Amino acid sequence: MFKDKDFLYIEYVAKIKDTGEVIDTTIEEEAKKANIYNPDKKYGPQLVILGEHRVIKGLEEALYNMNLNEEKVIEVPPEKAYGERDPSKVKILSLGEVKRQGINPYPNMLVRLQDGSLATVKSVSGGRVILDLNHPYAGKTIVYQVKVVKQLTDEKEKINALTERWFGSNPKLTLELSEDKKSVNFAISKEIFLLEDIQMRKFMLAKDIITFVLPESTVSFVEKYDKSVF
Amino acid sequence: MFKDKDFLYIEYVAKIKDTGEVIDTTIEEEAKKANIYNPDKKYGPQLVILGEHRVIKGLEEALYNMNLNEEKVIEVPPEKAYGERDPSKVKILSLGEVKRQGINPYPNMLVRLQDGSLATVKSVSGGRVILDLNHPYAGKTIVYQVKVVKQLTDEKEKINALTERWFGSNPKLTLELSEDKKSVNFAISKEIFLLEDIQMRKFMLAKDIITFVLPESTVSFVEKYDKSVF
Numbered sequence: 001m002f003k004d005k006d007f008l009y010i011e012y013v014a015k016i017k018d019t020g021e022v023i024d025t026t027i028e029e030e031a032k033k034a035n036i037y038n039p040d041k042k043y044g045p046q047l048v049i050l051g052e053h054r055v056i057k058g059l060e061e062a063l064y065n066m067n068l069n070e071e072k073v074i075e076v077p078p079e080k081a082y083g084e085r086d087p088s089k090v091k092i093l094s095l096g097e098v099k100r101q102g103i104n105p106y107p108n109m110l111v112r113l114q115d116g117s118l119a120t121v122k123s124v125s126g127g128r129v130i131l132d133l134n135h136p137y138a139g140k141t142i143v144y145q146v147k148v149v150k151q152l153t154d155e156k157e158k159i160n161a162l163t164e165r166w167f168g169s170n171p172k173l174t175l176e177l178s179e180d181k182k183s184v185n186f187a188i189s190k191e192i193f194l195l196e197d198i199q200m201r202k203f204m205l206a207k208d209i210i211t212f213v214l215p216e217s218t219v220s221f222v223e224k225y226d227k228s229v230f
Numbered sequence: 231m232f233k234d235k236d237f238l239y240i241e242y243v244a245k246i247k248d249t250g251e252v253i254d255t256t257i258e259e260e261a262k263k264a265n266i267y268n269p270d271k272k273y274g275p276q277l278v279i280l281g282e283h284r285v286i287k288g289l290e291e292a293l294y295n296m297n298l299n300e301e302k303v304i305e306v307p308p309e310k311a312y313g314e315r316d317p318s319k320v321k322i323l324s325l326g327e328v329k330r331q332g333i334n335p336y337p338n339m340l341v342r343l344q345d346g347s348l349a350t351v352k353s354v355s356g357g358r359v360i361l362d363l364n365h366p367y368a369g370k371t372i373v374y375q376v377k378v379v380k381q382l383t384d385e386k387e388k389i390n391a392l393t394e395r396w397f398g399s400n401p402k403l404t405l406e407l408s409e410d411k412k413s414v415n416f417a418i419s420k421e422i423f424l425l426e427d428i429q430m431r432k433f434m435l436a437k438d439i440i441t442f443v444l445p446e447s448t449v450s451f452v453e454k455y456d457k458s459v460f
Contacts (some may be wrong), residue, residue, distance in 0.1 A: 198429055206455035218456045225436035225449040 002050055002064050002151070005212050007158050009045035009150035010063070017075065018142040028221050043167075045149050047161055049212050056081050059144050071147040078139050085139035091119075095127045107118045110136070155181060166205040167192075173221075184209055184219045190229050232280055232294050232381070235442050237388050239275035239380035240293070242402075247305065247371040272399075275379050277444050279392055286311050289374050301377040308369050315369035321349075325357045335359050340366070385411060388443045395420075396435040414439055414449045420459050 002008065014024040022034035026045035048055055050064060058076030066072055078084050095105075103111050109121040111131070122130040152158050156177050163171045163186075172189035186205075192198060206219040241323065243253040252264035259271035278285055280294060296302055308314050310401030321371050325335075339351040341361075352360040382388050386407050393401045393416075402419035416435075423429060436449040 006310065022252050171424065193433060194429065199424065202453065203423060203455070206318050209460050210455065210457050215457060218454050220452055220454045221452045225433070225440065225451075226447070227445060230440065 001067065002148075004051040006050045007152035007212075008048045008050065008063060008148050010048055010146055011045055011149055011150075012059070012144050012146040015143045015145075016137065017143050023137065023142070047165065052212070056142070056144075059146065060097065061148070062144075066146075066148050068148055068151050069106065071145070074146060074148070076142045076144060076145045078141060081142045082135045082137040082140065085134050089133040090122070091131050093129050093131060095124065095129055098129045098131075146183060155213055159184060159209055162205055162208045162213070165208070166201045182215055182217055184214065184217050186219070186221045188221055188223045190223075190225070193225075193229065195225060232378075234281040236280045237382035237391060237442075238278045238280065238293060238378050239382075240278055240376055241275055241379055242289070242374050242376040245373045245375075246367065247373050253367065253372070255345065282442070286372070286374075288372070289376065292374075292376070293378065296376075296378050298378055298381050301375070304374045304376060306372045306374060308371060311366045312370065313369040315364050317447065318444055319363040320352070321361045321363065323357055323359050323361060325354065328359045328361075328458045385443055389414060389439055392435055392438045392443070395438070396431045411444055414444065414447050416449070416451045418451055418453045420453075420455070422460065423453060423455070 005109075009107045011026045012024075013022060013027065013030050015022050022030065022036060024036070025031050025034070026043060026046045028037070031037040031041075031043065031111060046062065048063060050060065053060065056076060059074065059081030061080065062072065062074045098105050101114050103109075105111065105119055105121045105124050107123055111119055111121060113119060113131075117133055119131040119135055122132050124130075152161060156175070159175060159177065163173055163175065172192045174187040174189070176185040176187070177183075178185075186202075188198075195201075202221050206221075209219050210217065241256045241425075242254075243252060243257065243260050245252050252260065252266060252267070255261050255264070256273060256276045258267070261267040261271075261273065278290065278293060280290065283290065286306060288299060289304065290304075291310070292302065292304045328335050331344050333339075335341065335351045335354050337351055337353055341349055343349060343361075347363055349363045350363040350366055352362050354360075372413030382391060386405070389405060389407065393403055393405065397403060402422045404417040404419070406415040406417070407413075408415070416432075425431075432451050436451075439449050440447065
């Protein structure tokens with residue numbers, strides 16, 4: 001049994017219940033087997049902070065009732081996954097209109113329309129194109145085979161996990177946590193002084209630490225410049 | 231007599247020698263009198279760090295030989311001002327070509343060409359446009375009436391002047407300078423945690439302090455986040 005703000009690492013395989021199609025997984029081998037392997041994705045146990053709502057609602061709810069090292073199969077109905085299907089989101093457009101948006105449509109093609117929305121091409125015939133603007137998994141029940149492989153309980157470990165979230169797996173920050181846990185101090189290495197978005201990353205890291213780990217602490221970032229930097 | 235890295239504040243009026251036309255000044259009243267007043271410009275004494283080469287070469291050279299509160303009239307020849315005129319930078323274009331760049335030219339108009347360069351329209355006639363790509367003040371001798379109104383000698387004052395340069399006249403940084411002057415510490419107010427370009431501004435401020443004030447010091451910036459920020 002877990003509770004709000006618990007830091008869990010999970011492994012999972014997610015399938016469409018009806019078809020058995022694998023749509024997502026943390027396991028590299030499973031992704032390759034299902035032909036959904038993405039070389040840009042980092043596989044391996046994934047951090048979930050309970051109550052953060054970064055994962056599918058039905059999956060997160062189920063995690064509260066699991067235990068460390070437990071493995072479960074969870075059926076998540078559409079309303080707690082990608083939503084119900086909305087029939088009014090199926091539109092008929094003329095082929096000319098679609099082509100003017102720079103799209104040469106064919107069935108099952110995923111397209112991005114000029115207004116930014118994503119749609120699936122259902123059919124092309126008689127000069128007309130049927131587009132479905134529902135999420136491709138809307139209306140689907142998703143089956144998660146999920147295992148809680150690790151829980152972090154130490155504050156320093158939690159802070160390190162969040163640092164990795166915002167600064168990558170080799171973060172150039174040195175953490176010092178005071179004994180009374182009131183003060184979290186990061187020394188920033190000069191290698192990343194000009195890292196893109198560093199200000200936003202610091203902001204989000206501090207926010208996560210204060211929201212999920214040490215609400216009463218002060219999170220400091222220190223950058224020390226000397227002539228070796230220039 | 232001044233030397234490299236001296237921090238001076240100067241007031242000046244700059245004129246084209248031939249015509250007496252005022253082209254630049256630090257004095258609001260003079261700018262208004264000459265019809266070159268710019269409401270976006272901050273008038274008043276201007277910081278010059280000798281050797282930094284941020285001002286016209288001939289003006290900077292002359293400052294080395296002045297004294298505090300001295301006023302001088304300095305003639306700066308073209309090669310130490312805006313350069314000599316290069317006759318090959320005068321081009322003849324067809325009127326059609328210029329109009330295709332979205333420009334409707336008339337004499338003395340300053341235009342920006344598609345390649346980004348600035349030019350002055352010299353004449354428009356017979357379907358042809360003569361453009362001069364020289365700097366408008368190229369070939370001109372500039373006369374500066376200049377006064378050194380202030381010199382900073384205290385390190386803390388110099389650092390404050392540089393802070394104003396990079397963070398504006400109401401900088402949200404609190405400076406602490408250690409007694410041995412080895413450590414310059416800025417506490418950054420949370421009001422500017424998400425200031426645009428803050429990372430670049432910190433970088434440039436630290437660089438200027440180490441280059442012009444305390445080469446052996448360490449310049450630190452500290453940002454403290456707590457729950458009141460979010």
